[in-house]
């Protein structure tokens with residue numbers, strides 16, 4: 001079969017597809033990403049819409065410039081800057097500006113740095129100098145060798161995925177299409193594709209018969225009717241959307257009548273195809289040309305900020321995320337009635353979230369790990385473990401319900417209970433309150449008999465103590481639910497907390513021997529500052545802590561301690577009626593012993609009366625200032641003088657400032673993490689909206705609701721974000737791309753993207769802002785009450 005000769009191609013590369021011999025080398029286009037990762041052999045598939053011909057050319061890797069491919073390159077190259085030509089014309093035709101034989105159409109978003117979350121995307125393409133000069137220097141030879149009609153022009157075959165990145169086999173596709181497709185063919189093809197309902201076609205189009213039937217973006221049949229006659233009600237004008245890509249050539253050149261109108265056909269009227277008819281494209285926006293200045297006319301903009309709205313002259317009638325609109329802002333509402341379900345005790349798979357593999361430190365700003373978009377793994381794991389501990393239940397538990405607390409879980413780590421601290425063995429449980437669903441910590445003193453009602457009422461005073469360094473006391477009562485007479489103290493629950501004994505005195509080496517490691521001095525100062533602040537609050541409430549013991553101070557987060565079991569001794573030793581001033585002075589001594597025991601790593605300090613030996617040990621490891629502070633705490637004031645906590649605070653003010661500063665830093669860090677999660681929360685909301693709209697089987701009796709009007713663009717947008725494929729039809733899975741797209745959608749960016757229908761016959765160029773309005777409009781539809 002004699003092959004038609006494309007004007008711009010050396011006919012040596014013309015091969016019929018069905019025989020498909022090894023393609024001959026032909027200099028041509030080579031999209032070359034700047035990122036050195038993507039270097040490698042690159043081939044291009046060139047197809048002609050001419051039913052007879054499909055071409056395939058192989059681009060040799062040696063077309064790459066020496067600078068980019070030092071090992072293999074030898075030929076000089078010219079670099080095409082597509083940014084220059086793209087905004088003016090998206091029409092797949094030869095660019096006069098560059099006087100190059102083919103213009104490789106790369107959608108603009110591939111060229112933008114902001115889109116560079118995927119480092120694989122090329123930002124410019126190359127044409128070998130050899131190819132340019134051959135085409136320029138041999139016009140006659142080229143005409144002689146290539147015989148395609150002059151209306152054959154190249155265009156992109158696939159635009160919905162980024163040009164490929166496969167190191168070895170990356171391919172992209174060009175195709176050549178006639179400038180004016182015979183109308184019969186066009187009509188037939190479009191009708192077919194319309195009837196097929198845009199059935200997905202994933203495979204690269206290699207079938208000539210398919211080409212016969214299909215259209216391309218050049219076809220005038222796809223011209224929206226409203227583009228031909230721009231009107232005020234047209235929601236997307238070509239000017240507004242920079243929608244040159246949608247403009248048939250005749251429109252771009254100033255003609256107002258596209259080809260189909262000059263030859264009316266009863267079988268096809270593009271204006272009847274809802275997908276391509278902009279009258280439903282944007283329900284309320286009449287001024288897209290003003291770059292979103294008409295936002296106020298949309299039903300609502302849930303993401304708008306007041307300041308921005310003012311700047312844009314917009315008004316938001318209803319913002320569903322406005323705090324005032326929230327029905328319930330208390331997350332605890334979700335857990336109000338936890339059911340005591342039986343669960344196998346499987347640990348969460350924390351490792352699944354952890355970034356695995358080598359960490360590359362030398363990556364550029366835009367080459368980020370997916371994990372960079374989320375909170376640090378350590379923090380996430382800590383929070384998840386705490387959540388898991390909080391909602392842990394004990395299947396088949398023998399523990400009773402202690403009204404109003406149920407689902408008791410024992411927190412004690414040992415069965416051996418000493419009565420050393422309170423005079424009674426004490427047990428600790430986590431429990432859920434039936435009143436509000438919150439978790440509390442129950443401390444049960446076994447075998448306690450209440451003799452004086454006033455004793456238990458003293459706990460009420462502890463409710464007034466509101467200090468971050470004290471575990472809040474909620475309630476106290478006696479109960480026989482455990483089969484004995486028990487006294488129960490209810491305090492706040494801090495999941496996965498450890499006592500200072502567990503934290504500092506139980507670490508062992510691999511032989512089971514205790515490690516005695518000196519606790520760093522800054523840690524001790526941090527404890528001193530925190531406990532001083534707690535004591536200040538307690539003393540200010542006319543109470544005494546009484547129980548400052550390493551086993552009754554809990555570590556709830558890293559470096560964060562709280563005084564626990566306050567109020568217990570007030571009840572248990574109520575009858576002793578010791579004066580408050582004496583108890584408060586005693587607090588300083590207990591405080592001094594606590595720090596001394598941690599500093600010397602010796603628990604016997606707490607019971608010892610001769611402390612000077614321990615104090616002397618301090619000077620080996622710690623500064624004189626710490627030693628002096630401990631001595632001050634341990635030394636009773638000479639009567640009638642008393643020590644006050646304010647005195648202490650003045651003495652350690654230096655360290656208080658340090659602690660305050662590090663607390664501010666920690667606060668800042670958490671705040672920025674929180675801000676990052678806020679963005680992720682927004683993305684989840686966007687996904688929920690898109691998920692509700694996309695592929696909805698019917699809406700208000702309308703079966704194709706999710707396929708029609710603006711929803712069709714959303715469907716294509718979903719493909720663009722989630723279903724990208726490379727030239728071989730393989731999925732391109734890039735979380736960076738997904739997140740970047742969704743963030744831009746959320747922000748309503750003016751950046752334009754190219755959306756291609758699944759049969760690759762229709763191309764929309766829309767901005768994220770327009771897609772965002774479509775999402776909001778469709779979402780508003782869904783929220784409307786039924787019309788029936």
Ligand SMILES: Nc1ncnc2c1ncn2[C@@H]1O[C@H](COP(=O)(O)OP(=O)(O)OP(=O)(O)O)[C@@H](O)[C@H]1O
Pocket residue numbers: 411412413414416417418421426427428441471491492493494495496497498499501502551552554564
């Ligand atoms: N409010 C609380 N929230 C969460 N866990 C707590 C709370 N209070 C104590 N715990 C945990 O319960 C466990 C037991 O605490 P407890 O005060 O009984 O210490 P202990 O070392 O068992 O002392 P003792 O031998 O005197 O009973 C510890 O792991 C502690 O971290």
